[in-house]
Amino acid sequence: MGKTEIKTVRTVFGRIEALPIIMVYVLLIGAFMFTAPGTFLKYRIYQAFLSTVPPPLILALGLTLIVAAGEIDLSFPAIITFSGFLFASLYTKTGMTLMPFVVAIIGGLVVGYVNGILIAKIGMPSIIATLGSQFFWSGLTVILSGGLAWNIREIRGEFIHTLFVARLGSTLPVQSLWALAVAVVLWFILNRHRFGENILFIGDNMQVAQVMGVNVARMKIKLFTLMGGLSAFAAVLLTLEMTTYWTTQGSGYLLIVMASVFIGGTSIFGGEGTIIGTLFGSFIVGSIEAGIVASGLGGFWTRLIDGLVLIIAVSLNILISRGRSSIGTGIKKSSIG
Amino acid sequence: MSKDYTYAVSMKNIHKYFGKVVALKGVNLDVEPNEVVGLIGDNGAGKSTLVKILTGVFPPTLGEMYIRDEKISFKNYGVNVAHTYGIETVYQELSLGEKQPLWRNFFIGRQVINKFGFINVKKEREISQHIMLDLIGFRGAGITVDSRASVLSGGERQGIAIGRAMFFDADLIVLDEPTVALSVKEIRKVIDFITRIKESGRSCVYISHTISHVHEVSDRFVIMDRGEIVANFKKTEISLHELDEFLLKYATAKEKIT
Numbered sequence: 353m354g355k356t357e358i359k360t361v362r363t364v365f366g367r368i369e370a371l372p373i374i375m376v377y378v379l380l381i382g383a384f385m386f387t388a389p390g391t392f393l394k395y396r397i398y399q400a401f402l403s404t405v406p407p408p409l410i411l412a413l414g415l416t417l418i419v420a421a422g423e424i425d426l427s428f429p430a431i432i433t434f435s436g437f438l439f440a441s442l443y444t445k446t447g448m449t450l451m452p453f454v455v456a457i458i459g460g461l462v463v464g465y466v467n468g469i470l471i472a473k474i475g476m477p478s479i480i481a482t483l484g485s486q487f488f489w490s491g492l493t494v495i496l497s498g499g500l501a502w503n504i505r506e507i508r509g510e511f512i513h514t515l516f517v518a519r520l521g522s523t524l525p526v527q528s529l530w531a532l533a534v535a536v537v538l539w540f541i542l543n544r545h546r547f548g549e550n551i552l553f554i555g556d557n558m559q560v561a562q563v564m565g566v567n568v569a570r571m572k573i574k575l576f577t578l579m580g581g582l583s584a585f586a587a588v589l590l591t592l593e594m595t596t597y598w599t600t601q602g603s604g605y606l607l608i609v610m611a612s613v614f615i616g617g618t619s620i621f622g623g624e625g626t627i628i629g630t631l632f633g634s635f636i637v638g639s640i641e642a643g644i645v646a647s648g649l650g651g652f653w654t655r656l657i658d659g660l661v662l663i664i665a666v667s668l669n670i671l672i673s674r675g676r677s678s679i680g681t682g683i684k685k686s687s688i689g
Numbered sequence: 690m691s692k693d694y695t696y697a698v699s700m701k702n703i704h705k706y707f708g709k710v711v712a713l714k715g716v717n718l719d720v721e722p723n724e725v726v727g728l729i730g731d732n733g734a735g736k737s738t739l740v741k742i743l744t745g746v747f748p749p750t751l752g753e754m755y756i757r758d759e760k761i762s763f764k765n766y767g768v769n770v771a772h773t774y775g776i777e778t779v780y781q782e783l784s785l786g787e788k789q790p791l792w793r794n795f796f797i798g799r800q801v802i803n804k805f806g807f808i809n810v811k812k813e814r815e816i817s818q819h820i821m822l823d824l825i826g827f828r829g830a831g832i833t834v835d836s837r838a839s840v841l842s843g844g845e846r847q848g849i850a851i852g853r854a855m856f857f858d859a860d861l862i863v864l865d866e867p868t869v870a871l872s873v874k875e876i877r878k879v880i881d882f883i884t885r886i887k888e889s890g891r892s893c894v895y896i897s898h899t900i901s902h903v904h905e906v907s908d909r910f911v912i913m914d915r916g917e918i919v920a921n922f923k924k925t926e927i928s929l930h931e932l933d934e935f936l937l938k939y940a941t942a943k944e945k946i947t
Contacts, residue, residue, distance in 0.1 A: 547806060552786065552789060562768075563741075563778065
């Protein structure tokens with residue numbers, strides 16, 4: 353294979369967003385089809401993924417924008433429990449569905465807005481501010497709920513249940529379409545909207561963004577508020593799917609959501625982010641446990657494989673982006689000389 | 690080009706404190722229409738702070754500013770407002786997002802958008818192409834509107850920042866150390882650009898350490914030290930040699946005092 357061919361291959365890798373991670377996903381599913389054909393050659397397992405992956409996927413999509421802005425959010429598990437509590441308890445008390453939904457979303461927006469104020473106005477680093485709010489809001493929820501779980505089985509008959517988590521044609525979990533819609537909207541926001549471009553410049557170099565007229569503080573407040581709203585939406589989807597609310601819901605999401613974003617190829621250094629990568633990253637993380645168990649390895653292997661995939665995927669992304677920047681300089685030199 | 694105002698910009702009694710640090714103490718700076726003002730001073734003299742107030746990056750602690758004789762309310766002033774007044778800045782370092790393609794770098798802060806805020810990428814790329822080919826003459830260097838800023842050399846970066854200022858048709862262009870880390874040939878381009886600003890009837894504030902460059906292109910020299918303006922010469926009053934002598938004497942006198 354000649355040098356130009358290698359370059360072409362690399363260019364293709366660079367052109368199609370998140371292509372390497374899509375290939376990792378295909379390979380992983382292919383491997384599971386081989387090791388666990390009884391499970392992975394049937395639709396049922398994919399239906400299960402399409403019902404369980406959407407809440408962490410929506411969180412990861414929001415977190416992609418936060419990371420692209422060079423920030424981090426650790427408070428979304430608290431919003432999953434806080435907004436889930438608002439929704440389940442108000443539904444139980446009033447029997448209404450729209451009002452609890454609206455209150456749950458507003459609750460998430462408020463948590464996000466407060467995060468934004470702490471970060472943009474007070475000047476706290478986002479990792480500290482959201483760590484604090486993670487403790488605060490999950491603690492508040494435990495106090496309010498008395499640590500109890502709420503069973504809301506009756507909501508199965510309500511329209512809101514049909515709207516968000518029904519099975520379309522009794523096969524396709526509707527929440528997967530909602531998550532896909534969120535992904536499409538956020539892709540356009542990040543790549544084609546002024547809001548997304550401002551995020552990219554803030555993550556790239558905050559001072560450049562500022563001297564070029566981006567209102568950095570206002571942008572950060574908006575960004576964290578958006579993340580709060582998305583987290584609340586994920587909370588409602590999760591609570592509806594489970595038809596149960598429990599106070600520790602969402603606590604297992606922190607690491608897998610972050611892993612999804614970084615496996616997807618978004619850089620921790622900010623200034624770039626890939627929505628498509630996060631989409632596939634979330635499905636990779638969501639498929640590993642089922643795949644491992646179905647392959648007969650036992651659940652203990654899950655974490656080990658998660659770690660392995662994270663390290664391989666991020667290494668791959670770094671190597672490919674290094675390749676891409678070396679083409680840039682290569683072209684330059686050859687055309688000057 | 691006739692101008693119906695006395696000053697392109699007039700800053701009066703500007704003070705700026707960063708916490709307890711005094712960066713500017715009562716600076717008055719006027720820029721006449723079609724005047725190139727060279728701002729000279731050591732590091733920490735307050736040049737960049739003054740320029741950042743002028744261009745809306747932050748407000749002064751105290752003081753007034755008039756743009757084309759119109760009083761500015763600092764409460765509502767900012768980089769975007771400065772842009773609408775036709776004030777453009779070319780910064781030494783802080784001008785480009787490294788990981789972003791050039792077409793985004795041209796339009797950051799004032800994207801071509803529809804009413805929903807979505808960017809017209811096609812239009813921005815076309816205009817970027819025009820700026821690169823026609824305004825700054827990037828030809829056949831393998832750099833396209835999709836290149837990331839990180840692959841550019843120092844001179845090319847400055848070219849992008851200058852092209853941006855030219856395209857947005859500024860009345861007053863502020864250049865903050867535009868020739869730092871440039872090759873001789875690239876410096877020449879920047880100097881030519883300032884000459885063109887003058888010829889096209891615009892005004893310019895030019896900050897540089899290199900006195901010979903400042904002297905060549907400026908109509909007037911304003912010398913700052915420790916947050917104050919300490920001298921003000923017209924080009925007709927002072928030769929490059931005399932200016933050099935003055936600065937040297939001033940620096941030695943200062944050393945004796947401190």
